[in-house]
Amino acid sequence: MSLITLAVAAILFAVGTYLILQRMLSRVIIGLGLISHGANLLIMLAGTGPATPPVVTGEIAPTVADPLPQAMVLTAIVITFGITAFLLALALRSYLLTGTDAVEDDIEDRRIGRLDRADEEPEVAA
Amino acid sequence: MSWLLPAVVAVPVLGAGFTVVAGRRLLVQRVIAVSGVGFVLVAAIALLISADSGSAQVTQVGGWAAPAGVTLVADRFAGIVLTVSAAMLFAVLIYAMAQLGRDALDWWFHTKYLVLTAGVALSLVTGDLFNLFVGFEIMLIASYVLLTVKTGPDEVRATMSYVVINLVASALFLLVIAFVYTTTGTLNLADLSVKMAEVDPAVRSGLSMLTLVVFGIKAALFPLFMWLPDSYPTAPTPVTAIFAGLLTKVGVFVIIRTQTLLFSQDEPSTLLLFVAGATMTVGVLGAIAQNDVKRILSFHIVSQIGYMIMGLGFLSVAGLAAAILYITHHIVVKTGLFLVGGLVEAEHGTGALDRIGGLLHRRPVLAAMFLPLALSLAGIPPFSGFVAKLALIQEGLALDRGMIVAVSLAVSLLTLFSMTKIWGGVFWGEQSKAEAKAAPGMVAATVLVVGLSLAVAVLAGPIADLAARAAGDIVDPSIYARLVLGVQP
Numbered sequence: 001m002s003l004i005t006l007a008v009a010a011i012l013f014a015v016g017t018y019l020i021l022q023r024m025l026s027r028v029i030i031g032l033g034l035i036s037h038g039a040n041l042l043i044m045l046a047g048t049g050p051a052t053p054p055v056v057t058g059e060i061a062p063t064v065a066d067p068l069p070q071a072m073v074l075t076a077i078v079i080t081f082g083i084t085a086f087l088l089a090l091a092l093r094s095y096l097l098t099g100t101d102a103v104e105d106d107i108e109d110r111r112i113g114r115l116d117r118a119d120e121e122p123e124v125a126a
Numbered sequence: 127m128s129w130l131l132p133a134v135v136a137v138p139v140l141g142a143g144f145t146v147v148a149g150r151r152l153l154v155q156r157v158i159a160v161s162g163v164g165f166v167l168v169a170a171i172a173l174l175i176s177a178d179s180g181s182a183q184v185t186q187v188g189g190w191a192a193p194a195g196v197t198l199v200a201d202r203f204a205g206i207v208l209t210v211s212a213a214m215l216f217a218v219l220i221y222a223m224a225q226l227g228r229d230a231l232d233w234w235f236h237t238k239y240l241v242l243t244a245g246v247a248l249s250l251v252t253g254d255l256f257n258l259f260v261g262f263e264i265m266l267i268a269s270y271v272l273l274t275v276k277t278g279p280d281e282v283r284a285t286m287s288y289v290v291i292n293l294v295a296s297a298l299f300l301l302v303i304a305f306v307y308t309t310t311g312t313l314n315l316a317d318l319s320v321k322m323a324e325v326d327p328a329v330r331s332g333l334s335m336l337t338l339v340v341f342g343i344k345a346a347l348f349p350l351f352m353w354l355p356d357s358y359p360t361a362p363t364p365v366t367a368i369f370a371g372l373l374t375k376v377g378v379f380v381i382i383r384t385q386t387l388l389f390s391q392d393e394p395s396t397l398l399l400f401v402a403g404a405t406m407t408v409g410v411l412g413a414i415a416q417n418d419v420k421r422i423l424s425f426h427i428v429s430q431i432g433y434m435i436m437g438l439g440f441l442s443v444a445g446l447a448a449a450i451l452y453i454t455h456h457i458v459v460k461t462g463l464f465l466v467g468g469l470v471e472a473e474h475g476t477g478a479l480d481r482i483g484g485l486l487h488r489r490p491v492l493a494a495m496f497l498p499l500a501l502s503l504a505g506i507p508p509f510s511g512f513v514a515k516l517a518l519i520q521e522g523l524a525l526d527r528g529m530i531v532a533v534s535l536a537v538s539l540l541t542l543f544s545m546t547k548i549w550g551g552v553f554w555g556e557q558s559k560a561e562a563k564a565a566p567g568m569v570a571a572t573v574l575v576v577g578l579s580l581a582v583a584v585l586a587g588p589i590a591d592l593a594a595r596a597a598g599d600i601v602d603p604s605i606y607a608r609l610v611l612g613v614q615p
Contacts, residue, residue: 032293039300046307079263097279
């Protein structure tokens with residue numbers, strides 16, 4: 001059971017990493033979602049697996065599930081949800097401003113890149 | 127006294143809530159923000175004094191004893207960094223309030239700023255790995271929103287890369303949490319410091335490296351620093367100044383905390399020293415290539431992080447003490463430099479070196495504030511950077527690490543060179559026309575930060591002693607464990 005979960009987490013990480021490396025913002029955001037799902041799955045694996053619910057009513061059961069990973073995953077999901085919503089709003093803003101979904105290079109970087117090429121050109125000519 | 131620990135987080139969060147209720151009443155918002163951040167400053171000083179007098183405050187949140195519940199700890203190390211951070215948060219708040227209305231700082235600035243304060247405070251005092259994740263996220267979410275105060279194409283593009291990089295780092299952080307919990311069954315830092323000793327060394331060094339990558343991204347270490355000079359300069363000055371002063375340094379704080387507390391057995395010091403040297407060199411070379419005040423300073427953040435990691439790489443009391451001293455000095459100086467850069471920008475509408483000049487004659491006040499900060503950053507005596515660099519280099523020579531000492535000295539020289547580049551571009555040369563005059567409050571806040579930087583230099587002796595005591599605490603993990611868990615190991 002946990003081997004399958006582990007494999008799923010690995011696939012999620014692989015696909016997520018591929019998507020993050022794309023230039024399209026929408027793909028990057030989906031990739032981020034997949035990666036955090038993978039991380040959440042791994043946290044679930046850190047627990048004890050299926051067992052009696054960890055609610056103590058009178059006598060204590062011999063095998064209770066570990067509630068901590070679930071609490072952590074819940075917190076992590078909420079945080080990722082909030083940031084993904086923010087990112088989507090940013091992506092929309094970026095699309096409205098530039099008319100494209102692709103991420104541009106930094107302006108200063110482009111300027112310095114041009115400087116670099118300008119330095120090289122005379123040498124090429126010579 | 128121990129109620130102060132949860133209060134440094136709770137008060138700013140409550141204050142943030144009140145500023146929302148206050149709506150568009152600017153005066154009310156300002157009173158709430160100043161008293162919230164002011165409270166954190168006073169509480170941080172009280173916690174530091176208490177920790178230094180031998181009774182470091184520990185709070186078990188909700189009354190659950192150490193390994194089960196969330197622990198908040200303010201030992202000397204956390205106390206020092208929290209105090210300096212709170213002082214900078216306070217100074218920058220005053221600066222921002224004077225700038226509000228002039229720049230596009232919107233109505234909800236105070237709310238975001240208080241949330242940022244709470245996140246920084248929580249990240250510094252928490253004694254629990256998952257709680258650290260939450261603290262970091264609070265801090266980062268506030269920083270995402272602060273970066274998009276203006277929503278032009280540049281800001282959106284810069285924030286985008288910043289958010290994506292940090293989100294990847296957060297996902298990796300979750301991975302660390304999952305692995306640590308699987309191997310040890312606990313996330314309490316004190317409990318972990320005991321249990322990590324029994325973990326297989328191979329697994330432990332894997333965890334150590336993954337942790338280093340996660341916080342290396344947050345602290346902008348080589349080769350994970352590219353996002354920083356890309357995103358910081360686009361924000362309004364008060365935002366950039368506080369990011370530059372604090373956020374990466376919180377990352378460095380956590381690197382030092384985790385490496386000393388959890389992975390002290392492995393001593394990855396050669397690797398750390400290599401990373402430190404590369405961070406210094408690449409950062410300063412990047413700075414030399416730039417042509418804008420804020421971008422030059424942003425690359426210097428990266429460069430300076432290397433010095434702190436160099437202190438950690440020595441893994442000795444004196445090395446760690448030098449690193450703590452360096453963090454103290456750097457937070458103040460870096461914030462100050464950005465505030466001066468912001469004053470120049472506020473008066474000229476640009477920070478590009480080729481479009482301004484001759485400020486030495488027209489605005490000697492700015493030059494007088496920039497000079498001690500710039501010389502301090504380069505490590506020229508008698509300013510604060512000299513004291514911190516001297517401590518680092520002495521320890522490097524004592525440990526026979528000549529290579530890193532040589533690199534750090536060469537980088538200092540290059541730092542001085544790029545500072546003279548700003549000096550020559552902004553303060554010398556043909557006089558440029560100012561569009562406006564900076565508000566007196568902005569100048570006053572900058573003077574305050576410059577004064578603090580000079581105070582660090584004047585009080586270098588006592589501060590170095592304090593840093594040495596703090597380093598003595600963190601170099602031996604059992605001290606921290608005893609503090610949190612009671613009498614155990």
